[in-house]
Each structure stands twice: as structure tokens, then as C-alpha cells.
Amino acid sequence: MALKIKRIAIDTHPENTAFLLRRRNGYSPEQFVALRKIEITGGDASILATLALIDDESLLEPHMIGLGEQAFRRLGLPEGAEVTFRQAPVPHSLEHVRRKIDGDELEETEIAEIIRDIAGYRYSPMEIGAFLVACAGFMSTHETLALTRAMAGVGRQMHWPSEIVVDKHCIGGIPGNRTSMIIVPIIAAHGLTMPKTSSRAITSPSGTADTMEVLASVDLPEDRLVSIVAKEHAVLAWGGRVNLSPADDVLITVERPLRIDTFDQMVASILSKKLAAGSTHLLIDIPVGPTAKVRTTREAIRLRKLFEYVGHRLGLVLDIVVTDGSQPVGRGVGPVLEARDVMAVLRNEDDAPRDLRERAVMLAGRVLEFDPALAGGKGYARAMELLGSGAALAAMERLIDAQGRCREVILPGSHVHDICAPAGGTVMSIDCHLIARIARLAGAPMDKGAGIDLLHKVGDRVRADEVLYRIHAHSPTGLEYARELAVASSGYVVG
Amino acid sequence: MALKIKRIAIDTHPENTAFLLRRRNGYSPEQFVALRKIEITGGDASILATLALIDDESLLEPHMIGLGEQAFRRLGLPEGAEVTFRQAPVPHSLEHVRRKIDGDELEETEIAEIIRDIAGYRYSPMEIGAFLVACAGFMSTHETLALTRAMAGVGRQMHWPSEIVVDKHCIGGIPGNRTSMIIVPIIAAHGLTMPKTSSRAITSPSGTADTMEVLASVDLPEDRLVSIVAKEHAVLAWGGRVNLSPADDVLITVERPLRIDTFDQMVASILSKKLAAGSTHLLIDIPVGPTAKVRTTREAIRLRKLFEYVGHRLGLVLDIVVTDGSQPVGRGVGPVLEARDVMAVLRNEDDAPRDLRERAVMLAGRVLEFDPALAGGKGYARAMELLGSGAALAAMERLIDAQGRCREVILPGSHVHDICAPAGGTVMSIDCHLIARIARLAGAPMDKGAGIDLLHKVGDRVRADEVLYRIHAHSPTGLEYARELAVASSGYVVG
Structure with a gap:
């Protein structure tokens, strides 16, 4: 039976919610109970949503189905459009999750099926949590490899004309550590391709995308991103717009509250995104310190080995560097203050934070050595040269203009x-x-x-x-x- | 700031949901985001609820907080009552769950803390799922014991004047297996105390409570339950009214969709309820068959050992019997048809299902042997005698009258x-x-x-x-x- 869509201005991000009157005829009450998933279909569009039951006809008429904000947006049909619904089929891949709970090792195809269903919003947070916990500490390296490949496989795949596409990633957890915004202009000035997409802060006071946004627009549609890279060799954009790893976007909504940050998930999350972003050469920075994400060198080595195992099998050239993560980097913590530090380094100002400068140059040097012409130790000097000469600053200014310079100057909070x-x-x-x-x-x-x-x-x-x-x-x-x-x-x- | 309660007729069982307008002043938007938990307090009452954000002022005015059906009922305050709210503190016990995810063995006090928070609705389904999956297959017998004790500790504790309080429990999964409704009248006729509380069907076509309800009221307040037992030695009531294991009631809402039915959870769930119900002697029936819950004798033995380990340490006298679970028991499957079979056995009718009769008498005999006077093999004959003489039927008729005979005769569906x-x-x-x-x-x-x-x-x-x-x-x-x-x-x- 067809029902008409009514938009209900209720936000249950990240979940889709649908509302039905409890007392309707034509469906079995056994089949449709609160918090079960239903599948709503109209024309070619279809979504899964969690069901809430309404007892009050002033909120919803019997011939209507209410859609919360997320569900309304994701289905993409107008109010009043006719849709049908049915109890959502239980994803078959949950059988694999149950086997993982029982301690089995999963096949690559099984992990791929799970990830497709997660990216398709077919799992509840509870089911995602069950998968993540079942895996936590019990993943073989084969499984981590399969997970990475599966996560890269469900999103957008980018391609670049250059043979070498470099990227860098920091494991994070160190406030003020905004090296990317110095490395990218250095690499761009040298002429290597570095289409850097970054995340916004999740639990930290600023992500690279947040800090870059103080200077320029970072929310770039894919075609602009591509044309900026074609002209400037690089970009410093927010990755959320590009849908590189939709499975990761869903997983993170559960990993965060449960604070699951196993090495397996970390490697799969990072490498799947880089793979989807079309990177060929990747520098990974693992800061180690008593209050950093990785606390001991021993742990850092274990993580490095896992990165190498998975990365090499996916055809990525990796360079992994373990750095000092014992204290914040630079002076500023927070978008405006960090942007100030970054620009001070690029402008070679006397009072620019030396630790930030030194770290950025060292990492940029390692990235530069992906260029066969600089391999074997010539990267550092070249990075110094590009920074000192103002070439990096000029590259940054061009990037800012290309992305859209921020007109408004934001000062540190008063x-x-x-x-x-x-x-x-x-x-x-x-x-x-x-x-x-x-x-x-x-x-x-x-x-x-x-x-x-x-x-x-x-x-x-x-x-x-x-x-x-x-x-x-x-x-x-x-x-x-x-x-x-x-x-x-x-x-x-x-x- | 105080807000007025507005009841919103939306059912999100088993979760509490609260609704707030997104654009209000006076609280930080960072602190209150959709699907986070908030704590709502008014007078002495306080609940936790999951937050949904509303953008439409026609649904909710700025000075109001909306409460879904579950939340409204559990808080127990009238519409318009003033309440305050705050971001719910993250339960400290989640730290223990995280350690369990990491593979640690938990202390008894830590498990008790987790169970208190779960029974207090302080965990989301995702967090409950994380706890259950982290435990699945990785619980020590110590932990199972601690879990059982903790689950028994958070609910209602019943006490009976008799020294011996018997009970029986079947692992389930066998359609038509309504032996309890024959065993209880036999035991009552003998004079042992057997206050039997049963569940309704969850995934089966009928539970003992559903079938008994065809004959008599089973939804008995605790004082009536106590007075019936005082007079008739027994009762055949629905356990849901008595709140014996509120933690189990919450856990089951997650175990069911994830289909987690590990032996640890099973033992903790059953024994915690029996302990809370004041049982001293317990017969456990484990049917084994290719389509039963327990599939092999080997598994049955493992389960029996776990029951014995936990049960004995909790001071329960256990008798565990492994029975044939290869096919349904009796003829009828479904409340009315099963009640017909049960009464046919109690009435000693010629065409009463012999397998149901034989099984019930055998199990009743084992329960009777908890009576020191019958110990050592005299139970079976006594059970036969009480059934054959009509004493069990008379006891059943008294029970039916005491609980409230069902006036309406329901026939099998036409x-x-x-x-x-x-x-x-x-x-x-x-x-x-x-x-x-x-x-x-x-x-x-x-x-x-x-x-x-x-x-x-x-x-x-x-x-x-x-x-x-x-x-x-x-x-x-x-x-x-x-x-x-x-x-x-x-x-x-x-x-």
C-alpha cells in the first residue's frame, strides 16, 4: 500500500528515522515494531530507516509516513510523494558477523559484504558495534588487508594523470601539529602532485581542514578540486565532500563513542582513504609519547609493520617515520592560532615556532624523496631551499587564491x-x-x-x-x- | 533552566527518547547533539533518554521538552511539570567494558557496576552490544558467576517461608513442550512450594505464560502471587510483572537481534532469575536435538558443568537432566492447542499425548525428589500417583480459580x-x-x-x-x- 511522505523536522543524525501510526490496517503488527528497520521505496530511490511508532493522529495521518530530516534528505523525494515500505530484510552479512563473534576468521568476500552493507546504512549502530568489538584484537593481517580493500572499494575512486601522487598522514593526537599546511606548499613548489584531503576535528581542537578554512575555502566540489590540482599540483581540501570512504564515515560514528581505535581499524581507515584518493606514495607520521595515541616505540613498530603489510599488498609505496609526540607542536592550538603559526613558518618569520618548522621540513624532505631525482637523502636540503626562498609561501598563496581566499579575518578569541x-x-x-x-x-x-x-x-x-x-x-x-x-x-x- | 514536559506520542521501545528544539539559547550546541544521552530530572524522579533534535516550533515550543511514550511513563511526572536536564554523564563502567574489549578479565565489582548501569538504562543498545560481544566466548567461569550474582542483585528479591522452594526450567526451543503446567500441579498436590514464574514467548509460538493465560489470569501483582502460593503451594504466573531481573530484560533486547545466546549469558540469565525468585532447588531440563538449542550431548555436558559451577556457588541445589529434543512434544503448538494437551494429560484422557505425559511425570518425579522423604528414586511413582488419582488435576483447578479463571473459551482458529x-x-x-x-x-x-x-x-x-x-x-x-x-x-x- 502506498503512503504519502510527510517531512518531520526531527534530527536523529546519523540514523534515518521513519514514523508510522501504530494503529493502521493492512500490515501485521508483529512485523513492524519500534526500532526495527524498514525499507522505504519511491520510484528509483530507496532508503532504510529505523521505525518509530506514533499513537497520535494529530502528528501523522493514517495514509502518511513521516520521515525525519536525515531520512527525508537521503530519500530525496518531495513531501506528498508516494512511497511503499516493507520490513527491511536482515542483511545476510550479519551471519558473517555472528561467525566473527564466534571467533572465526572471515574470508575477503565476507568482509566485503559486511562493508557494503555498513556503507549502505543497512546496519544499526548496535550491529556495527558488534562487528567492531568482535574484530577488536582478533583480526588477522589477512582480514585487515581485506577490510582495507573493501573500504576503499565502496567509495569514490579518484585518478590523477601523474605517475607519482604523494600524500602524508599523521596518526594524530598531538595538538598544534599542523605540518601538512607547510608540507603541501613545499611539495607543490617542487612540482610533485599532492592532492591532500583532510578531515575536520572529531575529538581534537582542530583538524587540518578546520585550520586551512581560516585562510581559504576547503569545501570544494570534486571538479574544482581536480582543476586546482591540475594547475597548482596540490590542494588542501576537506575530504568529507568527496565520499572517499563512506564505510569509514559510518564506522566512525560507532568507534568514537565506544573509543575503539585498534591498529587494524586505524590502518584500514587511513589506507582505504588514501587508496580511494588515488595516492601512490604515502608518508605516515607516527608520533610517540606518553599522552599521544601511540605510547611506546614498541607499539609504533607493531603499527608500522601492519601499515607495511597492508600497504605493500595494495601497491602503495610507504615511508613510515616515528616522531617525537611528547608535547604539542608549535604555539597555537585551535584553527586561528594554528593558521598564524603555519603562516609564520612559511613567511620565515623570526619568531615562527621552530619545532613546527623543523618537523615540517623533515617530513617534507621525506615526501620529496619519493621523487626519484631526490631519492637517497636529498629531500631535506631541497625542502629547506623551497621554504627559505619563499617558493613554498608563493605556492601557498596560489593555493589559497585557487581555493577561494577567506575575506573575513578572524582574530583569536577576545x-x-x-x-x-x-x-x-x-x-x-x-x-x-x-x-x-x-x-x-x-x-x-x-x-x-x-x-x-x-x-x-x-x-x-x-x-x-x-x-x-x-x-x-x-x-x-x-x-x-x-x-x-x-x-x-x-x-x-x-x- | 527549567523546561515543561510535553508528552509526545512516539514509541521507541525499549529506549527513552526526549525531544528538544535545536535552536534554543542557554546551552552549548556542542554539548547536546542528536542521539546523545541526556539526564532529565524533576523532583525525585530522574531518567536517561536519547536526544532527538526538532527544528519545527509547531511540534514543540522553546520552553518545552518532549518526552516519547517510554520516557514519559518511566519519569512518571504529568505534562507541564517542570524538569531540568543535563548531558548524561558517561557511565564510568564503560571503562570496564573497554578493558573487556581489550581482552582483560573483569573483577566481580566491575561486572556489578556494568550490570547496575545497564539495568538503570544508562547504556545505549550499541554499548550493551559491545559488552555482550566482548564477553561472547571470552568469559571465565568466575566472570559468569559474578555476572549471575550481579544480575540477581539489581532486581526484586523474593523470600518464601518454606525451607525448600523448588523450580524447574527448560532451556527451550522445543515446540509444544508445556511440561511446567503439568509438573506444577503435581508438585502443588504433593505440598512442596513451587512459585513458578514464566516468560511469554519471545521467538517461540508460545511460552508457558501464554498457554496458561488461555485458562487463567497470569498477570498477577506480587501480593496476590504471594497469597496464592501461601494457600496453594504454587502459582503459574507471568514473571514480567515481578521485575526479577531488570538487567536481563534490557540485555535481551540486544541479545535477540544479535542472536547472542552463549552459554554464559544463558546460565546468568536463568540462575539470576531463579535466585531473585527465592528458589532453593532447581531442576534444569536440557533438550538435545538437531534442531534444538543444544545440538549435541557434548554441548549439553559443557552447559551442565557451567550451571553446576555457578549454581552451587550461589547456594542453589541443582538437578540437571538431558532430555530428547529431537522433535516437538505433544500434539498442539500454540497457546490454545497446548492448553488442550495439558488438560488432557491432567484429566488422564485416553488420547492425551503420551510423550508430553511421560516427560512431565519424569521431570515432576525429579523435582519431587528434592523432598528428602522421596529422595533416591521415589519421585517418579509419587508423580504417577498424584497424576493418576486426579490430585494434580484438582490442584490445577484450584490454581486456575485462585489466579482467576478465564471466562471466555477460546477455540482453535477456524x-x-x-x-x-x-x-x-x-x-x-x-x-x-x-x-x-x-x-x-x-x-x-x-x-x-x-x-x-x-x-x-x-x-x-x-x-x-x-x-x-x-x-x-x-x-x-x-x-x-x-x-x-x-x-x-x-x-x-x-x-
């Missing part, structure tokens, strides 16, 4: 609070987690100018009451949230 | 279809799963008279076109659904 040293001494350590949390409470990354300006780093000598860092916020509430945590736990140990 | 033998021969096997599915499609257990009447069992010789079983339904649709499956796969092998 509500500030200084966190001072309780006593004189040396900064012994800085907790990356805490600094990130404080910056987020201040409003980063949503409030672009919110964040933290680190005035002292590990090894600096400070006097009692000297300012360790300054919190910036756009609102008094944000400042208060951040101040409260910073006063309780500043993240600095001075000894 | 829409019938016969499934016949395709050729002459011997019935070689009957598939329990298929028979259960066909009976459910016919409408059981919701339609009390729907179900299947099995006219032949394994070993019977049949002629071509002789009726193997008759499907009963109350509606043409139900009959059609059931007929369709039965014609495709009858569940009978005649050879």
Missing part, C-alpha cells in the same frame, strides 16, 4: 585567561590530552578563534607566576568552561 | 489448512525451528487459537496424502502466511 606557573622551575611535561580538552571547551574548532596559545614548552625555564599559556574564547561561557578545567589540571608539570 | 504426506512411508524427522516459524506466522502467540496440531510424530507410518498436521489461524492472512511457508518447507521428512 575573552582570554592566562594560566601561570605555580612556582619557578623548568617545564617538565605537557599533557597533550588535557591541552586538547581545554581548547575544545574554549570552543575550538567550532569557534575558529578559540584555543590555546602555548607561551612555554618542555625544557623552558619559567619564573613563578609567569604565563604558561593563554586561553582564547569567543564567549564568556566557553572561557569559563575551559578556565575551570585548566585551573583544576593545567596539563603542565613545572619542576 | 481458518485451517492441512499439510499432507507427499508419499507413503515413515515420519523420519520433524524440524522444531520450522514448526515454530509456521505456527508464529499463523499468528501464535498473539492469536491464542493460532498454531499447529501435529497429527503424526516421528516413527509414525503414514499413507500418501494423509494429514501430517493442521494449521489453525484466526485470520485468512495469518493462514496464508503460514501455509506459504509450510507448502515450501513442511518441516517433515517422510521416508
Whole structure:
């Protein structure tokens, strides 16, 4: 029986929700119960949605089916359009998930089937969670390889005319670590192809896309992205627009709340995206530190081996570098403050953060060595040259103009609070987690100018009451949230 | 800031849902996003609910918070009452779940904390799924014991004046296996205390509570239940009213769709309920058969050992019997047809199903031997005597009257279809799963008279076109659904 669509302005992101009156004739009540999935079809369009039952005819008439915001948008039909629905078939691939729960190793085709269903929104968060937990710690390297291939296979596949397409990825977790925005212009100035798509912050105070957005538009349709790369060799865009790994986009909505970040998922997530983005050569930066994602060199080596196992079998040339992740990089934490640091480095300003500069040049050098002409140790000097000569800055300015220069200048948030040293001494350590949390409470990354300006780093000598860092916020509430945590736990140990 | 409750007639069982306008001032948008949990407090009452965001002010005014049906009922405050809300604190016990995902063994106190939070609706289905999957196949016997104790600890604890309180439980999965309704009157006639609470069908065509409901009321408040037991030694009630294992009630909403039925969960679920129900002596029936829940004797022995390990440490006296689960028991499948069989056995009618009678007497005999006076083999004869003399029937009639005799006589559904033998021969096997599915499609257990009447069992010789079983339904649709499956796969092998 056909029902007419009614849009219901209820947001249940990331899930699709559909609403039906409970008391209708023509379908068995056994079949349609709350929170089950139904499949809604109209014309060529079809979506799966979670069912909520309505008892009140003033909300919905019997001949209607209500669609929440996500469902309405994803189905893409107008209000009043006729649709039919049926109980969603249980995805057959859940049988594979059940076998994985029982401890079996899955075949490549089975993992591919699971990933297709997840990317097609055919799994509930509960079912995704079951798959992820069943895999956590119990994936063979074969399975991780199959997972990576499957995840790359369901999204958009990009192709580039160049033979060498380079990329770099940092495992993350280090506030202020915005090296990509320095590396990309250096590589572009050299002339290698580096179409860099980045994520926005998920749990951090800023992602590369958030920081770049302070300077230029990053939400670029694919055709513009392609034409910018054709002209400038590079781009610094937000990857969310390109749909490179739709399965990863769904998985992450469950990994985050459950805090599942196994090496297997990490490798599959990163390499599947790079593969889909058309990269051929990839530098991976693994920062190691007591408050970083990877805590020991031993762990870093295990992760490196897994990257190599999967990457090589997928035909990627990998260079993996383990770096110091013991404290934040640069001075600024948060989009505006980080963009300031990046531009200071590119402009060769005297007070540009040296650690950010040094790290970016070192990594850019490794990327440059993917160029056969520079292989074997000539990358570093070439990176230095391109940065020092202003060629990298010029490349960055061209990229900014090509992507669309941000007209509005955003300043660091005007509500500030200084966190001072309780006593004189040396900064012994800085907790990356805490600094990130404080910056987020201040409003980063949503409030672009919110964040933290680190005035002292590990090894600096400070006097009692000297300012360790300054919190910036756009609102008094944000400042208060951040101040409260910073006063309780500043993240600095001075000894 | 206080908001006024508005009841919103949307059913999202088993989850609580709350609705807020997205564009309100006074709270940070970062803090309150769709599908996060919030805690709603008014007076002494407090619930957790999943948040959905509304963009349409005609659905909800800015000073209001909408509550879906479950949330409205559980909070228990009237419309217009003032409440406050905050982002629900992430349950600390999720840290233990994460450690379990990482492969750690958990402490008893940690498992207790998890179970308290689950029973308190503080976990999302995704988080419950993560816990269950992390445990599946990776629970130590210590952990299973701790889980059982924790699950028994969060619900209602019943106490009885008798020193010996007996119970029996069948692992299930065998259609028509309604022995409890024969055993309980036998035990009551003997004078042992047997306050039997049963579940309704979840995936089967009838549970003991569904079948008993054909004869008498089973939805008894606790005080009536207690007074009936005081007078009649026994009761045959629905357990859902008594809140014996609220954690189990929540866990099952996730175990069912994920089809997690590990032995650990099974043992914890059953024994925690029996413990909470105040049982001291428990008979467990494990039917083994190719289409039963437990498929091999080897598995049955493993399950028995786990029951014994946990049960003995909880102070329960257990008797565990492995029975034949190769085909349905009795003739009728579905509430009315099963009740007919049960009463035929109690009335000692000539055509009462012999397999049901024999099985019930054997199990009743084992339960009777919990009475020290009958220990060591005298139970069977005593059970025979109580059944044969009509004492069990009289006890059943008293129970029915005490619980409230059902005035309305429900007949088997009048829409019938016969499934016949395709050729002459011997019935070689009957598939329990298929028979259960066909009976459910016919409408059981919701339609009390729907179900299947099995006219032949394994070993019977049949002629071509002789009726193997008759499907009963109350509606043409139900009959059609059931007929369709039965014609495709009858569940009978005649050879």
C-alpha cells in the first residue's frame, strides 16, 4: 500500500528515522515494531530507516509516513510523494558477523559484504558495534588487508594523470601539529602532485581542514578540486565532500563513542582513504609519547609493520617515520592560532615556532624523496631551499587564491585567561590530552578563534607566576568552561 | 533552566527518547547533539533518554521538552511539570567494558557496576552490544558467576517461608513442550512450594505464560502471587510483572537481534532469575536435538558443568537432566492447542499425548525428589500417583480459580489448512525451528487459537496424502502466511 511522505523536522543524525501510526490496517503488527528497520521505496530511490511508532493522529495521518530530516534528505523525494515500505530484510552479512563473534576468521568476500552493507546504512549502530568489538584484537593481517580493500572499494575512486601522487598522514593526537599546511606548499613548489584531503576535528581542537578554512575555502566540489590540482599540483581540501570512504564515515560514528581505535581499524581507515584518493606514495607520521595515541616505540613498530603489510599488498609505496609526540607542536592550538603559526613558518618569520618548522621540513624532505631525482637523502636540503626562498609561501598563496581566499579575518578569541606557573622551575611535561580538552571547551574548532596559545614548552625555564599559556574564547561561557578545567589540571608539570 | 514536559506520542521501545528544539539559547550546541544521552530530572524522579533534535516550533515550543511514550511513563511526572536536564554523564563502567574489549578479565565489582548501569538504562543498545560481544566466548567461569550474582542483585528479591522452594526450567526451543503446567500441579498436590514464574514467548509460538493465560489470569501483582502460593503451594504466573531481573530484560533486547545466546549469558540469565525468585532447588531440563538449542550431548555436558559451577556457588541445589529434543512434544503448538494437551494429560484422557505425559511425570518425579522423604528414586511413582488419582488435576483447578479463571473459551482458529504426506512411508524427522516459524506466522502467540496440531510424530507410518498436521489461524492472512511457508518447507521428512 502506498503512503504519502510527510517531512518531520526531527534530527536523529546519523540514523534515518521513519514514523508510522501504530494503529493502521493492512500490515501485521508483529512485523513492524519500534526500532526495527524498514525499507522505504519511491520510484528509483530507496532508503532504510529505523521505525518509530506514533499513537497520535494529530502528528501523522493514517495514509502518511513521516520521515525525519536525515531520512527525508537521503530519500530525496518531495513531501506528498508516494512511497511503499516493507520490513527491511536482515542483511545476510550479519551471519558473517555472528561467525566473527564466534571467533572465526572471515574470508575477503565476507568482509566485503559486511562493508557494503555498513556503507549502505543497512546496519544499526548496535550491529556495527558488534562487528567492531568482535574484530577488536582478533583480526588477522589477512582480514585487515581485506577490510582495507573493501573500504576503499565502496567509495569514490579518484585518478590523477601523474605517475607519482604523494600524500602524508599523521596518526594524530598531538595538538598544534599542523605540518601538512607547510608540507603541501613545499611539495607543490617542487612540482610533485599532492592532492591532500583532510578531515575536520572529531575529538581534537582542530583538524587540518578546520585550520586551512581560516585562510581559504576547503569545501570544494570534486571538479574544482581536480582543476586546482591540475594547475597548482596540490590542494588542501576537506575530504568529507568527496565520499572517499563512506564505510569509514559510518564506522566512525560507532568507534568514537565506544573509543575503539585498534591498529587494524586505524590502518584500514587511513589506507582505504588514501587508496580511494588515488595516492601512490604515502608518508605516515607516527608520533610517540606518553599522552599521544601511540605510547611506546614498541607499539609504533607493531603499527608500522601492519601499515607495511597492508600497504605493500595494495601497491602503495610507504615511508613510515616515528616522531617525537611528547608535547604539542608549535604555539597555537585551535584553527586561528594554528593558521598564524603555519603562516609564520612559511613567511620565515623570526619568531615562527621552530619545532613546527623543523618537523615540517623533515617530513617534507621525506615526501620529496619519493621523487626519484631526490631519492637517497636529498629531500631535506631541497625542502629547506623551497621554504627559505619563499617558493613554498608563493605556492601557498596560489593555493589559497585557487581555493577561494577567506575575506573575513578572524582574530583569536577576545575573552582570554592566562594560566601561570605555580612556582619557578623548568617545564617538565605537557599533557597533550588535557591541552586538547581545554581548547575544545574554549570552543575550538567550532569557534575558529578559540584555543590555546602555548607561551612555554618542555625544557623552558619559567619564573613563578609567569604565563604558561593563554586561553582564547569567543564567549564568556566557553572561557569559563575551559578556565575551570585548566585551573583544576593545567596539563603542565613545572619542576 | 527549567523546561515543561510535553508528552509526545512516539514509541521507541525499549529506549527513552526526549525531544528538544535545536535552536534554543542557554546551552552549548556542542554539548547536546542528536542521539546523545541526556539526564532529565524533576523532583525525585530522574531518567536517561536519547536526544532527538526538532527544528519545527509547531511540534514543540522553546520552553518545552518532549518526552516519547517510554520516557514519559518511566519519569512518571504529568505534562507541564517542570524538569531540568543535563548531558548524561558517561557511565564510568564503560571503562570496564573497554578493558573487556581489550581482552582483560573483569573483577566481580566491575561486572556489578556494568550490570547496575545497564539495568538503570544508562547504556545505549550499541554499548550493551559491545559488552555482550566482548564477553561472547571470552568469559571465565568466575566472570559468569559474578555476572549471575550481579544480575540477581539489581532486581526484586523474593523470600518464601518454606525451607525448600523448588523450580524447574527448560532451556527451550522445543515446540509444544508445556511440561511446567503439568509438573506444577503435581508438585502443588504433593505440598512442596513451587512459585513458578514464566516468560511469554519471545521467538517461540508460545511460552508457558501464554498457554496458561488461555485458562487463567497470569498477570498477577506480587501480593496476590504471594497469597496464592501461601494457600496453594504454587502459582503459574507471568514473571514480567515481578521485575526479577531488570538487567536481563534490557540485555535481551540486544541479545535477540544479535542472536547472542552463549552459554554464559544463558546460565546468568536463568540462575539470576531463579535466585531473585527465592528458589532453593532447581531442576534444569536440557533438550538435545538437531534442531534444538543444544545440538549435541557434548554441548549439553559443557552447559551442565557451567550451571553446576555457578549454581552451587550461589547456594542453589541443582538437578540437571538431558532430555530428547529431537522433535516437538505433544500434539498442539500454540497457546490454545497446548492448553488442550495439558488438560488432557491432567484429566488422564485416553488420547492425551503420551510423550508430553511421560516427560512431565519424569521431570515432576525429579523435582519431587528434592523432598528428602522421596529422595533416591521415589519421585517418579509419587508423580504417577498424584497424576493418576486426579490430585494434580484438582490442584490445577484450584490454581486456575485462585489466579482467576478465564471466562471466555477460546477455540482453535477456524481458518485451517492441512499439510499432507507427499508419499507413503515413515515420519523420519520433524524440524522444531520450522514448526515454530509456521505456527508464529499463523499468528501464535498473539492469536491464542493460532498454531499447529501435529497429527503424526516421528516413527509414525503414514499413507500418501494423509494429514501430517493442521494449521489453525484466526485470520485468512495469518493462514496464508503460514501455509506459504509450510507448502515450501513442511518441516517433515517422510521416508
